[in-house]
Amino acid sequence: MSEQNSQTTNANKIRIITQVLTKALKLWLRTQVSQISELEVEIKASDRQLFSGRIPLVSIFASHAVYQGLLITKIQLIAENIRINIGSVLKGKPLRLLETVQVGGNLIVDEKDLNASLSSDLLSTALSDLLVKVLPTHYPQSQPINWQEILIGNNQIILRGLRVTNSETTPLEICLGLQLLSGHELQVAQIQINHEQGNILEDNHEYNLDLGSDVDIEELTLIPGKLVCRGRINVNP
Structure with a gap:
């Protein structure tokens, strides 16, 4: 296999892993709330970090999310240094956090909500x-x-x-x-x-x-x- 084909194959693998992780993370986030109107997730990690199950940064945006009956108008979060069960996720199992994650962000709740x-x-x-x-x-x-x-x-x-x-x-x-x-x-x-x-x-x-x-x-x-x-x-x- 040529070097170019090898690079293309690796790039495809990384893209697939990123897609799987994004879907798994969205699914996990949806299990934390009973309702959500809009959800955007962006994963930022190198190839090696993805394969090891470590994600330096994930940005999350959601609107009109309902958490335990509490309606949150808008929420924007940045989660850093995440460690997950990558092997299980790639086998189709639910995403699970392996360590405590520090999450920072902004939250807006309108009076009507x-x-x-x-x-x-x-x-x-x-x-x-x-x-x-x-x-x-x-x-x-x-x-x-x-x-x-x-x-x-x-x-x-x-x-x-x-x-x-x-x-x-x-x-x-x-x-x-x-x-x-x-x-x-x-x-x-x-x-x-x-x-x-x-x-x-x-x-x-x-x-x-x-x-x-x-x-x-x-x-x-x-x-x-x-x-x-x-x-x-x-x-x-």
């Missing part, structure tokens, strides 16, 4: 846990809130819901100031609670929420109608 996610256990539980943590006296776990609406303002979130106590249902509006304190900590402040009789609580204390060591947020911006987040997170096998 956030409201469409209110019925999800992930969001409703997170909101309830937040209130129980910062306002345990006013919101014990035995008195759940049926969340109705979320409004996003400048560094502020307004929550509207119905508080159920025994047989009585009371409309509530809760205003929270939210800002990024560090890579894995959020600060909640300027808490105000209103119901139909007027203002029932105004708390100027500050409460810190730890998101865990796998999270490193670089930017969290709340602007009217939109939440924008930029940072990194560890994805474990």
Whole structure:
């Protein structure tokens, strides 16, 4: 076989492996969400790296992805230093991560998509846990809130819901100031609670929420109608 034919054969093999990996990665990503509108994946690796199952960089773009009931408007990610079970993938088996992967990127959630996610256990539980943590006296776990609406303002979130106590249902509006304190900590402040009789609580204390060591947020911006987040997170096998 001539050198040119050998190079062509190797190039074809690499192209096939790249195509197989791209399809396998897309399939794996789709298994992580219940719904997705658009998904683009680009793999950047040398021939030797592909054959060894190591991928230095993968870029991912997705829109209107639903993760555990939470609707994400747009998400753009860069995953680095990925190690996968390449031998199994080439035999048609599912892609599996062999090591923790650090993923960085940007995430945008529009207010309308956030409201469409209110019925999800992930969001409703997170909101309830937040209130129980910062306002345990006013919101014990035995008195759940049926969340109705979320409004996003400048560094502020307004929550509207119905508080159920025994047989009585009371409309509530809760205003929270939210800002990024560090890579894995959020600060909640300027808490105000209103119901139909007027203002029932105004708390100027500050409460810190730890998101865990796998999270490193670089930017969290709340602007009217939109939440924008930029940072990194560890994805474990």
